[in-house]
Amino acid sequence: QVQLVESGGGLVQAGDSLRLSCAASGLTFSDYTMAWFRQPPGKDREFVALISGSGAGTYYADSAEGRFAISRDNTKSTVYLQMNRLNAEDTAGYYCAAGRYTIGITENAFDFWGQGTQVTVSA
Numbered sequence: 001q002v003q004l005v006e007s008g009g010g011l012v013q014a015g016d017s018l019r020l021s022c023a024a025s026g027l028t029f030s031d032y033t034m035a036w037f038r039q040p041p042g043k044d045r046e047f048v049a050l051i052s053g054s055g056a057g058t059y060y061a062d063s064a065e066g067r068f069a070i071s072r073d074n075t076k077s078t079v080y081l082q083m084n085r086l087n088a089e090d091t092a093g094y095y096c097a098a099g100r101y102t103i104g105i106t107e108n109a110f111d112f113w114g115q116g117t118q119v120t121v122s123a
Contacts, residue, residue: 009117
């Protein structure tokens with residue numbers, strides 16, 4: 001079965017950087033658009049960034065543009081989210097998602113989800 005396993009979350013200070021990883025198994029990884037979503041405390045889950053199956057195309061939410069970078073290594077079936085200049089508003093559970101050839105950024109565009117990794121940014 002398909003599994004997505006996130007790692008790399010933790011407690012950091014404002015201004016720090018963090019890199020999240022999501023290892024996928026059970027699917028032809030390069031066929032899948034991969035994305036990161038996040039859910040801040042008490043709020044709905046929101047889109048952060050996505051990357052096409054080849055890695056050639058990326059798209060970011062306004063809140064991530066210029067600070068976060070999504071990348072993937074298809075040889076390792078892993079997608080990454082490099083997060084720089086973190087602030088308290090970035091505190092959230094971060095989830096990776098996989099959608100076969102999807103081009104959407106809504107949750108229902110993605111078929112598989114990981115369990116999430118917590119990122120907490122102290123002011």
